[in-house]
Amino acid sequence: MSEPGDDDVSTAEGNGNEPIPQLVVISGMSGAGRSTAAKCLEDLGWFVVDNLPPALIPTMVDLGARSQGAVPRIAVVVDVRGRRFFDNLRQSLADLASGGVRHRVLFLEASDEALVRRFESVRRPHPLQGDGRIVDGIARERDLLRELRGEADLVIDTSALNVHELRAKMDAQFAGGEEPELRATVMSFGFKYGLPVDADLVVDCRFLPNPHWVPELRPHTGLDDEVSRYVFDQPGAKEFLDRYAELLRIVAAGYRREGKRYVTIAVGCTGGKHRSVAMSEGLSRRLMADGVETVVVHRDMGRE
Template identity: 60%
Template sequence: MTTTPEANGPTEPEGRAEHRAEQTGSATTSELLIITGMSGAGRSTAAKALEDLGWYVVDNLPPQLIAELAMLAGSAEPRVRRIAVAVDVRGRSFFSALADAVSTAENSGIRTRLLFLDATNETLVRRFESVRRPHPLQGDGAPLDGIRAERKVMGELRGNADTLIDTSRLNVHELASKIIAMFGDEGDPAIRILLMSFGFKYGLPLDADQVADVRFLPNPFWVPELRTHNGLDADVADYVLGQEGAAEFVDRYALALQPVLAGYVRENKRYATIAVGCTGGKHRSVAITELLAQKLEGDGVAVTAVHRDLGRE
């Protein structure tokens, strides 16, 4: 369902949608999204949301380089499929060059869209005042003077936008959710988890969002035939997971993480690091991490397992 800009929904001018439909016939066509709009309307939030979706995002690239960037990305191996370029009034003279850049990209078979973020003058003034930063065009005047000057410059660009979002009533989380819903692929995971095994004796991972301690399990280090092996070896994994409470811990911890991960998604936290530690990061934490990765993978969750301290002994 398409809604009006006043309802914070997307709109499309006549003609451009049909033109883009012609450009998307090839499965190898790269996609270029140009993000622009009023200063303070949420361009940085939109760019970060796209980055979390796996888009290659470039901030304030000169328009003359946009088409070249898209073509280079399309010919790269592996191909960069989705590119977003954020441009704004700081470029001053970019507007005349931007139209030519869009035409060049489209003529090269690159699917090109223009996203314009807007908000009411009152909202923009309030946002600039809250961060105590000047509007880039206000000069010696007030923020409202800069906003009015920017609207004059942006008028034609706003009218040519494929998608227009009014962010006046959206907070950063709501805007990010809207961007994800509009520009995410159906197969994009809702959240990506880095599942990391580690050894407590080498220190806690500083970037961990969650830490689990599996030192309650017997240590294979004290089993002579297992000491030189690690948790990736079947004999060690069988020993660790065969201990009383091991499988139950993994099952219950995976279950306990479900509402946490759902909460991360609601707050637009698209990446999280979960650390599993034992003494040396070689046996127990590695085996538990591998099984936990299998339990968490799926249903919108993509998991990458890494073993930080494996090989340090």
């Protein structure tokens, strides 16, 4: 099994000129790693509250503001199991936003197969399955969480992650000092292994010739110079990279205006080994040159 900075603390103040703590709401599917993510934030110095009723979140932020800087960062784990609970959460977050408190929602996701496997391994029922099967509980919870997932600032898919890999993702997103304006993850993947469920934008590189069919290139990956040169020597490859990077400048500016701080860009080819890897590396260099902090992940590069 098994995913912010300090600028809010120094700039936002409460009614009594107290510094307002940063707030992160951790939610997601049961079994997707909420507890692990909370523990990671706790180890990074965050004040973590598990299963706090949503109506009390503004009170917790107010108490943090009154601590005179002793509680600069608060993470709240919420377990959404009903429509009323979700409505209360939305109202609390809306109240905080209207009061000038900036917050982020971290959503932990995983595939049905991974969740079933995890529940079976610990021999525990899903909290929402009732008299049904584990898959029934997962389906009900996924339906209840659909709106919250759509509004989340950061979605992390833990289907293929172990605890250490999830911790690394959390460290990459939350361990820094001053938070960048926008942080991007560029992920190469293979379409034959499925779309990344946490992707905000998806790019298809299958219009380019596949190096897999070149015998001397087949054993290599898009990280190797000979494969990268082959990919970008193809008609349209460099033009595609140039124009998509230009498009992302427009998108990034819009994300900043809307307060969105995280974006995952998935770049796909057939197997996720050659074209998508080379294009992801080229795209990440363009983003970093534009001042976007970027992490590159090659999801399927090691698959046979």
